[in-house]
Amino acid sequence: MTKEMDLTHENVRQENMRALNGNRFTTEIPTPATPPVEEWNSEESAKLYGINTWGGGYFRINKKGNVCVTPQGKLGPQVDMLQLMEDLCERGIRPPILIRFPDIIRSRIQLLASCFSSAIAEYGYKGKYQGVYPVKVNQQNHVVSEIIKHGKMSSLGLECGSKPELLIGLGMIEDMSSLIVCNGFKDSEYIETALLSQKLGRNTIIVVDRFWELTEIVKRAKILEMKPRIGFRAKLESKGSGKWIESSGARSKFGLTPPEIVSGINLLKSENMLDSLILLHYHVGSQINSIQAIKSSIKEGARYYVEMRELGAPIQYVDVGGGLGVDYDGTGKGFNSVNYDEKEYANDVVSIIQSVCDEKDTPHPTLVTESGRALVAHHSVLIFNVLGVNELIQKKNEITVTEDDHEVIHNLFEIYEKISNENLHEFYHDTLQLKNDTHQLFSFGYMNLDQRAKAERIVWGILTKMYQISQGMEDAVEIMETLKQELSDTYFCNFSVFQSVPDSWAVEQLFPVMPIHRLTERPNRRAVLVDLTCDSDGKLDQFIEYEEKKHALALHEHQETKPYFLGAFLLGAYQEILGDLHNLFGDTDAVTVGINEVGYTIEHVEEGDTVTEVLSYVQYNRGDLVSRMRKATEEGIRNKKITTQEARQLMKNYEDGLSGYTYLEE
Numbered sequence: 001m002t003k004e005m006d007l008t009h010e011n012v013r014q015e016n017m018r019a020l021n022g023n024r025f026t027t028e029i030p031t032p033a034t035p036p037v038e039e040w041n042s043e044e045s046a047k048l049y050g051i052n053t054w055g056g057g058y059f060r061i062n063k064k065g066n067v068c069v070t071p072q073g074k075l076g077p078q079v080d081m082l083q084l085m086e087d088l089c090e091r092g093i094r095p096p097i098l099i100r101f102p103d104i105i106r107s108r109i110q111l112l113a114s115c116f117s118s119a120i121a122e123y124g125y126k127g128k129y130q131g132v133y134p135v136k137v138n139q140q141n142h143v144v145s146e147i148i149k150h151g152k153m154s155s156l157g158l159e160c161g162s163k164p165e166l167l168i169g170l171g172m173i174e175d176m177s178s179l180i181v182c183n184g185f186k187d188s189e190y191i192e193t194a195l196l197s198q199k200l201g202r203n204t205i206i207v208v209d210r211f212w213e214l215t216e217i218v219k220r221a222k223i224l225e226m227k228p229r230i231g232f233r234a235k236l237e238s239k240g241s242g243k244w245i246e247s248s249g250a251r252s253k254f255g256l257t258p259p260e261i262v263s264g265i266n267l268l269k270s271e272n273m274l275d276s277l278i279l280l281h282y283h284v285g286s287q288i289n290s291i292q293a294i295k296s297s298i299k300e301g302a303r304y305y306v307e308m309r310e311l312g313a314p315i316q317y318v319d320v321g322g323g324l325g326v327d328y329d330g331t332g333k334g335f336n337s338v339n340y341d342e343k344e345y346a347n348d349v350v351s352i353i354q355s356v357c358d359e360k361d362t363p364h365p366t367l368v369t370e371s372g373r374a375l376v377a378h379h380s381v382l383i384f385n386v387l388g389v390n391e392l393i394q395k396k397n398e399i400t401v402t403e404d405d406h407e408v409i410h411n412l413f414e415i416y417e418k419i420s421n422e423n424l425h426e427f428y429h430d431t432l433q434l435k436n437d438t439h440q441l442f443s444f445g446y447m448n449l450d451q452r453a454k455a456e457r458i459v460w461g462i463l464t465k466m467y468q469i470s471q472g473m474e475d476a477v478e479i480m481e482t483l484k485q486e487l488s489d490t491y492f493c494n495f496s497v498f499q500s501v502p503d504s505w506a507v508e509q510l511f512p513v514m515p516i517h518r519l520t521e522r523p524n525r526r527a528v529l530v531d532l533t534c535d536s537d538g539k540l541d542q543f544i545e546y547e548e549k550k551h552a553l554a555l556h557e558h559q560e561t562k563p564y565f566l567g568a569f570l571l572g573a574y575q576e577i578l579g580d581l582h583n584l585f586g587d588t589d590a591v592t593v594g595i596n597e598v599g600y601t602i603e604h605v606e607e608g609d610t611v612t613e614v615l616s617y618v619q620y621n622r623g624d625l626v627s628r629m630r631k632a633t634e635e636g637i638r639n640k641k642i643t644t645q646e647a648r649q650l651m652k653n654y655e656d657g658l659s660g661y662t663y664l665e666e
């Protein structure tokens with residue numbers, strides 16, 4: 001505590017003492033004012049949470065104030081998500097539930113294919129478009145099957161980044177015209193399997209990611225007496241943009257440098273295999289948020305194509321990789337959004353490659369994209385329930401200050417009484433200082449817990465009052481934002497960030513989160529969402545509100561007797577496979593829901609992990625654990641620490657627990 005502060009405190013204390021004159025002095029700390037409920041409606045909620053922008057037309061709010069899913073847009077069939085959740089719970093499917101909507105995947109595939117066919121028609125491009133879906137983005141059988149089913153019309157193939165993914169590709173793709181693009185680091189077995197699949201008639205292309213692979217392909221192809229189908233991945237100098245910028249540039253992990261490309265072409269020439277080199281590939285990163293970065297990579301990629309053709313390589317396919325981003329926050333700026341749409345992306349790929357080719361009179365190649373995120377992100381949503389709330393601001397917070405209270409309490413009380421828009425900034429800083437003093441006094445034994453609690457309640461009261469005052473002040477925006485965050489509640493939620501939304505923890509990616517019901521009601525609380533793990537990082541504290549990033553989410557008051565469901569949206573890309581078992585929270589229940597004119601069909605239910613399953617991943621055996629527990633309870637009975645009935649109950653709980661869900665079941 002500074003000397004100056006001491007003096008101020010003493011003056012205030014003496015003044016307070018005079019005012020109190022030995023009496024008890026009581027005040028009531030207010031909650032932030034809640035405007036009348038009728039001022040609010042579902043359009044207001046839509047604006048607040050931004051659902052009409054990041055929802056991409058697949059999610060909106062219906063008249064009842066519930067989120068509904070509309071895979072075919074506003075006029076198509078729709079499903080009320082609250083109704084769906086209630087139906088699922090009635091069937092014994094437990095929150096948290098991951099809900100997949102394959103109709104959204106179909107719509108995304110059609111959208112991308114139609115953007116390319118329109119661009120090809122508009123520019124008079126002479127090649128065609130043939131996409132591949134990168135299996136790594138979501139390898140779930142249901143997702144890959146839907147991709148193959150709905151991608152048939154446009155011969156959508158698969159991109160495989162590893163040996164296991166190649167085995168999925170070979171097992172799942174039956175259409176001989178669909179491409180199977182083999183990327184990633186390869187060993188001899190990977191290469192041999194891919195070559196044999198080419199002999200079988202599959203449209204497999206082995207992309208050389210490092211020079212050794214080329215020599216191995218040539219060696220194996222000679223043994224198998226076949227002409228391999230080869231692609232080269234070029235290491236572009238053009239950088240992507242956003243979080244995965246390191247996927248590009250001269251020091252990126254994959255691809256061949258210009259000298260390696262020239263040596264590779266010479267090697268193939270000398271082996272009389274140059275006609276095997278049919279594809280050029282590059283990839284400058286996922287979620288590229290700037291169209292300028294995309295354009296410059298296409299330009300450089302197209303130059304590689306024409307130059308490799310000049311060197312005699314009969315390349316037919318230019319594979320521009322992934323990178324097509326998703327608008328996670330609807331703002332059109334920053335890493336979580338994109339400053340372009342699918343149409344602009346397709347127009348740029350087609351027109352830039354066409355103009356670079358035309359300059360050199362080079363044939364227009366077949367265009368391949370490896371968009372995964374853009375195809376599957378929208379299709380899955382995690383719905384979880386709120387278990388309880390820790391409200392910092394009590395509704396009624398009566399505080400009595402007496403002569404016996406510590407001087408810091410009197411000083412805080414003084415601030416509380418005298419705050420106005422004239423002194424807001426000064427008193428805000430004084431309050432923070434006094435809060436810190438309280439902490440110091442408590443730590444050094446000069447203040448007891450009761451006094452500390454009282455001081456803290458007054459601090460919350462001051463901050464609440466300051467928040468109300470700051471709302472009308474133009475020069476208090478910064479304080480208001482800080483206060484909003486400081487005064488936010490904590491909503492305890494039934495999910496694990498690490499299992500279901502891992503990128504929000506790993507790369508601070510923002511995923512849209514909002515209530516799926518009560519959206520005609522004004523949300524009058526602000527909260528940070530914490531998960532079930534014992535990890536302080538296990539929380540969501542980045543949200544979108546009126547197109548601005550906020551650290552607390554506007555929510556409705558939690559009612560103990562009614563479920564309150566929140567949805568985390570756009571989780572279909574990468575999240576399922578990157579999710580981990582932190583604190584042993586396993587896979588959630590997952591359902592696949594088809595939507596049609598008459599309603600919806602639950603097409604598939606995957607039960608989440610049981611505790612026994614999760615324990616087996618870390619090498620615990622159920623039988624072994626149960627028999628150890630039984631031995632311990634028998635010993636307890638013998639030593640009279642526990643009765644037989646108690647032992648039986650304990651064993652029942654133990655075995656039920658092992659068979660149960662890893663999440664909380666209410």
Ligand SMILES: Cc1ncc(COP(=O)(O)O)c(C=O)c1O
Nearest residue numbers: 283286287322323370371372373
């Ligand atoms: C080679 C390759 N292709 C495609 C993708 C998928 O890209 P996106 O996430 O932009 O769909 C990736 C992922 O980074 C990749 O490494």
